[in-house]
Amino acid sequence: MIQPDYIFECSWEVCNKVGGIYTVLSTKARTLQQQFPDHILFIGPDLGHAGQAAEFDEDTTLYADWRRTTAAAGLPVRIGRWRVPGAPLVMLVDYRQLFSHKNELFYEMWESFGVDSSQAYGDYDESCIFAAATGRVIESFYRFHHLESQRVVAHFDEWMLGFGLLHLRKYTPRIATLFTTHATTIGRSIAGNNKPLYGYMSGYNGDGMAAELHVEAKHSVEKKAAHFADCFTTVSEITAVECRQLLDKAPDVVTPNGFEPDFVPTPDRYPARRADARQRLLRAASALYGQTFDSDDTFLVSISGRYEYRNKGIDVFIDAMNRLRTSADLPRAVVAFVLIPAWVYAPRADLKATLEHGAPTTAPLPTPFLTHWLHRMDDDRVSNFILHAGFNTTDGERLKIVFVPCYLDGRDGIFDTPYYDLLIGMDATLYPSYYEPWGYTPLESVAFGIPTVTTDLAGFGRWAQTVVSGRDITEGVAVVHRTDDNYAAVVNESAGALLSLMRCSDAERSTIAAHCQSLAARAEWERFITYYYTAFNHALTAAARRADA
Template identity: 30%
Template sequence: MRNKKGKKKGEKYYVFEISWEVCNKVGGINTVVKTKVPYMIKEYRDRYYLIGPYFPDRAISEFRERVPPDKLSEVFEKLKNLGIICHYGKWLIRGEPNVILVDYGGYIYKNYEIKTKLWEKFGIDSLGTEFHDFDEPILWGDAVGVLLHNISDLFGNRVVAHFHEWLSCGALLYIKRNNLKIATVFTTHATTLGRTMAGNNVDIYSIMEKIDPEEEAYKWGVHSKHQVERVSAHVADVFTTVSEITAIEARNFLKKNPDMLLFNGIDTEKLPTFEEVLIRHRLYREKIKEFLQYYFFPYYSFDLDDILIYFISGRYEFHNKGIDIFISALSKLNRVLKNEKSRRTIITFFWIPSDVIRIKPELLMAKAYYEDIKDAIEDNINEIESRIIRALISRKSITENVLFKEDFLKEAKKKVMRFLRDGNPPLCTHDIQNEENDPILRSFRENNLLNRKEDRVKVILYPIYLTGADNLLDLSYDEAVIGSHLGVFPSYYEPWGYTPLETGALGVAAVTTDFSGFGRYLSQDTIRQNEGIYVIKMFRRSDEEKIENLFEILYQFSKLDRGKRIENKMEARRLALLADWNILVSAYINSHKVAIKRVYDSSG
């Protein structure tokens, strides 16, 4: 059977996935796109292409250029005459997909013409927009539209173009403006207006039905992006979003119900086994404990065998990421544990990059003195080992005089005296810009989290990226997560929420919320016990209720014994694997099939 164009129904089609974050990591969409690649290639093979912007400084480490196939070469030559330079090659990630990176530098002369057409055809007001904020991605998108136009004409096959976020929608609007026979899918990962208002501490969910989105978009200066997003949602052949919570935004702000939800997944094939996770947990936990010794022990000591390590990570968005709620809940946890005279210590890392000046000099000094003590022990380890064995077989009590020679003890005590300091440990590992007014440090002080000896909750702002070579923990992000016990992500605005998902996948218990797309995805299972990955109730709750609900989880977890914590690790891993791309990629493939049917097989 053939359609009106003479094409066989069900024939193979090409898929082009377009994102500003192809070979150009900016945020979470880069993770969505690249972790999905092997599963897309499995379905589409050599008919799958990714299209992104060409930035030489990024491409040098992410992209390997190759000679394009003859058909593409013909298209590229044609586009050169318009000032559009296309680079074909492979993205250096798992699966090594086909990639076309578009250099739009020579296409800038079209800027005002493109913006005029957006106004005339779609009523998009881009008067007075900033070039790098709005015009640049729209220009790139229009150039991609020209590329897809020529590819579609030359290939003679059905083509699906899948667009991520408003940044790629210049191409979608080019296709619709020119009435091209290309099937289009548009995915918004978060609405521009929702992200902007939430980032400015507006409780959007409690007033959503009262908001006039056009008026608010102008008020916040994001009307051009909002209008591109709104128009794209309406003109795309298939409109999708990534979660139930973002679908609520789309209905209210874009006035369009998504055709389907495309949940974000993880690439499970690269994960360590659970057995490997348990081994690595012990290894990386010991590295964290070593750091804690020179961070806290110059001032006072506590039992390192009775600690739990909590953490939060992500962008420095004090309200959006729930940092404010977390600190308040930790403050209550500290008060309760002190009142109970608990001996357990909760170490809480805030792995949140900020504008740093240097590692605190007193911390570097403490580390140097600690390593001096450690080196002295290692230099004498053979003799110390022999003395321990002799003491054991002689049934002697093991005292310091039995273990060490007198001259060694004298020198060691001098080293320890240099190591010791008065006062309290710092709240931050680094000197940072405007430290007195830093929101996290100020909130620590306001909530009486001061790292005093009697405090059962200790806090550490660690304001640099975990690279594995930072001269302190010297752990990568994944290693630091595996060495911890609980990741806490009480985000107020989280369209999906990769951090709790990835934490669970690494076999570490996590906290997310019903503001999070991933949290709501898990909550579809109404009989699930709230463990492993905890989903706390925050949607349309007061601040007091949010803090209390989070505190209850933090407190309950602090009471778990080792066996229960291992059960939580196993459950966290099981829940994370529900978001395996092997399962979730089918929704992407289905969205393409629906778009093909609507464009190529429609009787209209």
């Protein structure tokens, strides 16, 4: 296969932890850096103006002459190394000066490619301006370093980077372009608006639904990027079906998301890290509820990810916890954690003071399920459903729920611990997704040796069923069948899987943890990176064919 000499990987989530794409890129980096040392360059937004510290170490000696030319052209670029395994080169682009040219940029995309930005709102403008800046930065680097004779690939992730791909297609057509949609705009919107996605898929028209759901601009740039890319990819077969129907374009290659074992503590450090995580989690739960939880006997379970209430199955999680709470034969005390970032106002001062003083509490705090106060809490769906479901603070309740509505980046004000350093303390995770093109959270869970429950509407769940049956949590992953209308069955099966896990002996749990890690090893990047090599080959071949035409 033809392989590139240079790769530019472009995303809003380079050095900017927002969602699953960050995990894709940050874990893939080491493998690509080993294969293409310092010829894989990640490009992300420079958000220093917004007070956000970048996760990279700047090196002003790198490409100094070229950076001076980009700065003179109104596109300042900082270069350094990303603080992830592999330490790849990163370019952070300050795109703000292009805002004054927004109308010209949008008109050019309409005139040249038919991208309709007329109904744009929300994050569309900033995303597309950054993407346009990214395209110009790559073009500048390409011309300044005379790479015309080199095999160059530019890879753009999600609709937010579509303008960058289209810019290169117009001005530097010798650069081979890849476009990956990790979730289609229309598919996510249909699911998020409580419409049935799967049973009616063949009846949906992407353009028509974009107008109905008021996402015309995002859909337009996503669709054009998919059609004009030299190689169009998505992350799972279930999303490939979506692309064919809603974007009128089947992916050229499916590139499933891998993971790196670097993020998992070594066996000699694992027990101590797990014990520390459990202590932190249980201390917070004890302070909130005014009771002591036995670390050895309490079962910890969690859900995490983006705040997409239905899509991520947050509603199912809370309902499943309620089913367990009211179960007559719950064998252990349970603390269920909802680790979902919401609109945080501030860490709770009363909780923080209790944790800092270390004094045992004998009475629950007000609103004991919440670790941080929220803006407009009365409108928060998670909080309202927890209250509606009937969770209370009586000592007789063996299951408590804790909503942690913040990014666990080590600076949240309560745990001050990164997500992975808390995940390791769980006994199980539950991700009963309705819409999940891949599903990093269950993959991360099994990589840490923690059994998980997911669904066959998640790309990871579908993939896991090619390795194990998915019918029994003892395999490391239980894959629950989910459709548009079997919500109650999903709740019951999810609760049942967790209940069976609680009854396992220590020896059985050790065996299950080994099964988890064995499954995760099948999804490491050293295996899955080959799909990207196929995509690079496809893009380079298409670009060469176009150049020779």
